[in-house]
Amino acid sequence: MSDQQMTIHLKVWRQKGPNSKGELVDYTMDDVNPHMSFLEMFDWLNEKLMKQGEEPIEFDHDCREGICGSCNMMINGQAHGPQKATAACQLHMRQFSDGDTIYVEPWRAKAFPIIKDLVVDRSAFDRIVEAGGYVSVNTGGAVDANAQLIPKKEADIAFDYATCIGCGACVAACPNSSASLFTGAKIAQFAHLPQGEPERKERARAMVDQMKEEGFGDCSNFAECEAVCPKEISITAIAEMRREYVKSLFD
Amino acid sequence: MSKFKAALQSQVGRKLITGITGLGLVLFIIVHLLGNLSYFGGPEAINTYSHTLHELGGLLWAARLGLLVFFLFHIYLGISIWLEKRRARPVGYESYNSRGVPSRQSWSARSMIITGVILLVFVVFHLNTFAFHDFQTTVINGVEMHDVHARLTEVFQHEVYTISYVLTMVLLGMHLRHGVWSSFQSLGWMSRNSNPVVYSIAYILGLIIAVGFIGLPVSIYFGLV
Numbered sequence A: 001m002s003d004q005q006m007t008i009h010l011k012v013w014r015q016k017g018p019n020s021k022g023e024l025v026d027y028t029m030d031d032v033n034p035h036m037s038f039l040e041m042f043d044w045l046n047e048k049l050m051k052q053g054e055e056p057i058e059f060d061h062d063c064r065e066g067i068c069g070s071c072n073m074m075i076n077g078q079a080h081g082p083q084k085a086t087a088a089c090q091l092h093m094r095q096f097s098d099g100d101t102i103y104v105e106p107w108r109a110k111a112f113p114i115i116k117d118l119v120v121d122r123s124a125f126d127r128i129v130e131a132g133g134y135v136s137v138n139t140g141g142a143v144d145a146n147a148q149l150i151p152k153k154e155a156d157i158a159f160d161y162a163t164c165i166g167c168g169a170c171v172a173a174c175p176n177s178s179a180s181l182f183t184g185a186k187i188a189q190f191a192h193l194p195q196g197e198p199e200r201k202e203r204a205r206a207m208v209d210q211m212k213e214e215g216f217g218d219c220s221n222f223a224e225c226e227a228v229c230p231k232e233i234s235i236t237a238i239a240e241m242r243r244e245y246v247k248s249l250f251d
Numbered sequence B: 001m002s003k004f005k006a007a008l009q010s011q012v013g014r015k016l017i018t019g020i021t022g023l024g025l026v027l028f029i030i031v032h033l034l035g036n037l038s039y040f041g042g043p044e045a046i047n048t049y050s051h052t053l054h055e056l057g058g059l060l061w062a063a064r065l066g067l068l069v070f071f072l073f074h075i076y077l078g079i080s081i082w083l084e085k086r087r088a089r090p091v092g093y094e095s096y097n098s099r100g101v102p103s104r105q106s107w108s109a110r111s112m113i114i115t116g117v118i119l120l121v122f123v124v125f126h127l128n129t130f131a132f133h134d135f136q137t138t139v140i141n142g143v144e145m146h147d148v149h150a151r152l153t154e155v156f157q158h159e160v161y162t163i164s165y166v167l168t169m170v171l172l173g174m175h176l177r178h179g180v181w182s183s184f185q186s187l188g189w190m191s192r193n194s195n196p197v198v199y200s201i202a203y204i205l206g207l208i209i210a211v212g213f214i215g216l217p218v219s220i221y222f223g224l225v
Helices: A038-051 A123-130 A152-162 A169-173 A180-191 A194-213 A224-228 A236-248 B002-009 B011-041 B043-055 B058-088 B112-131 B148-155 B159-186 B194-221
Strands: A006-014 A023-032 A101-105 A114-116 B137-140 B143-146
Touching: A023 A038, A123 A180, A123 A194, A152 A180, A169 A180, A169 A224, A180 A194, A180 A224, A180 A236, A194 A236, A194 B011, A236 B011, A236 B159, B002 B011, B011 B043, B011 B058, B011 B159, B011 B194, B043 B137, B043 B143, B043 B148, B058 B112, B112 B148, B112 B159, B148 B194, B159 B194
Parallel strands: A006 A101
Antiparallel strands: A006 A023, B137 B143
């Protein structure tokens, strides 16, 4: 793999505050190392901007290993960029070519208001989880590992849904700005486990209602969410959410 | 009861109703297509079919009423979902691209509102051309009945009607290509394994229905039948 430096033209959304008017600003980087991660390139750009006395670009990040769900960037019109099953922090510049122009925009949704530049407020997701995405039983000390037997298949399905990191890519990529994949995964992960059983009806109803309350759009089954999800969560989660919701109506 | 009322207004309920009414309309379309195909059996076949249908009386009116209710709910929800989508993202992206498979964001999926509205306009004209038309009568086996065969033959001599009909049926096929698959997903009937199967079936069904409907006007226009 080449270590040759690349020239990258960036068009980055800059917005001073929640109510300011934003715009795409052009930056050209002529010394991008292909082994840099996308965020490292932003660090490098910010260092240069600061040296020039300009305000650095705000962007969210934390673990930088694809598990915290903090980073959120629309890269060339795709949530987290072009690489399958990859969060923006794990995307590397070798995925691009010398001379490329890259659009970088924040998640766009009414329910995710922009705070500054590329940073959006995703607390709407927290409120969906607060509505019912938990098990409110005080279990005391940890029980013996095999005291409650759960079939491997069920445990695996629940685990697949539980890998959701709440990054919001599903909403960002959805033409309708629907939060159905996120909410579906949070409901479905409990629907396969005995721990989720006692509150399953209240959970499904409360979380689906909260999703609408937050101003996310309806799901039109575009399945774009599954395509961009860094954890590759299937839209089966959405089908499960719908089943759980309908079942919750009958006692 | 308030639980059910809330459910109908929830985002799950809205898609559920859109799906159920959509599948109901697909069933109607299939029956309609089979009826159309009886034209190929000659004047006696299609006129007798039409006459038998009208002989159902009350049952036919019940079906028409059901169809109207399904249609209105489907239209209302389709438009409402589209409006909601615009509200949910007031500022769009400068650059937006689909990631591709497993995304189902096809041309037909993105244009549901457009194909839907065109189909609605078509239905109004279509009812005016056929259902509300003052038919000539013909006598078959001693029974006087509407001459549907003559009307079809007359209408599809006209270029404008034939072309617009054919184009609308292409749009119908597109609408069903996403709609049929989407309905099953909205009803929560989809699993990871059945998803690609149903998606393919929806494509084939959309194609068959479009080709089926296009066959009749094209055959009449070019004098093949």
